Amino acid sequence: MTNPDIHTSKGRLVQQAEAMIPTPWGNFNMVAFAEKESDWMPHLALVHESMDPAKPVLVRIHSECITGDLFGSKRCDCGEQLAEALSLAAEHGGMVLYLRQEGRGIGIINKLKAYNLQDKGLNTIDANLHLGLEIDARQYDIAIDMLKALGIRQINLLTNNPEKIEAFENAEVEVLSRVPLIIKPKKENFEYLKTKQDEMGHLFKL
Numbered sequence: 001m002t003n004p005d006i007h008t009s010k011g012r013l014v015q016q017a018e019a020m021i022p023t024p025w026g027n028f029n030m031v032a033f034a035e036k037e038s039d040w041m042p043h044l045a046l047v048h049e050s051m052d053p054a055k056p057v058l059v060r061i062h063s064e065c066i067t068g069d070l071f072g073s074k075r076c077d078c079g080e081q082l083a084e085a086l087s088l089a090a091e092h093g094g095m096v097l098y099l100r101q102e103g104r105g106i107g108i109i110n111k112l113k114a115y116n117l118q119d120k121g122l123n124t125i126d127a128n129l130h131l132g133l134e135i136d137a138r139q140y141d142i143a144i145d146m147l148k149a150l151g152i153r154q155i156n157l158l159t160n161n162p163e164k165i166e167a168f169e170n171a172e173v174e175v176l177s178r179v180p181l182i183i184k185p186k187k188e189n190f191e192y193l194k195t196k197q198d199e200m201g202h203l204f205k206l
């Protein structure tokens, strides 16, 4: 189903291993992509068993959020977005690309430091800046390379983030449509989502 090896914009990205994972939403082939076998944190593609690369594929590019994805933190919407994305991927023969971009690319230690600053009143943008870090350090070339390696050329992208759509400009993979991924806000994440809407241009209406 997949190419064993592909040269990418970032070097030599290799599919190191894959296995079928039965999840509450359905059976997904988990494919680990890394430059070397000893990489303990490879990017992961979770490809639903009914995915057909010859057709446009529903794709979620999900940035790692250990607090939300694994522990259900209410500070953000990540965990619920991941569950909804897997559910939709199972329904439509799609996939989730799980990118190791914790904390918008600043890592879990810095994200926890940023949360301390947010508890003192800074918003999610200013907390990163206060730490001397980028507001958003993510790039999505690796996701495009993973899609190419999986033989996919046309996608419907599950996101509210305009930067993810812009990343596909001039790419060999075409975004046919954006599919919103809206999670009902909670009191704990309302301000965070409002900052994303008002200051980061995310496409939802609170």
Ligand SMILES: Nc1nc2c(ncn2[C@@H]2O[C@H](COP(=O)(O)OP(=O)(O)OP(=O)(O)O)[C@@H](O)[C@H]2O)c(=O)[nH]1
Pocket: 061, 062, 063, 064, 065, 066, 076, 077, 078, 081, 101, 102, 103, 104, 105, 106, 111, 114, 115, 124, 128, 158, 159, 160, 161, 164, 181, 196, 202
């Ligand atoms: N630095 C930092 N990162 C955060 C914070 N809250 C969530 N994250 C990280 O942000 C990433 C998710 O980004 P979001 O902006 O929520 O969503 P997105 O993936 O850009 O956009 P969507 O595709 O619409 O969901 C994950 O890597 C989270 O760990 C925060 O307050 N500070």
Ligand SMILES: [Zn+2]
Pocket: 065, 067, 068, 069, 076, 077, 078, 079
């Ligand atoms: Zn999160």
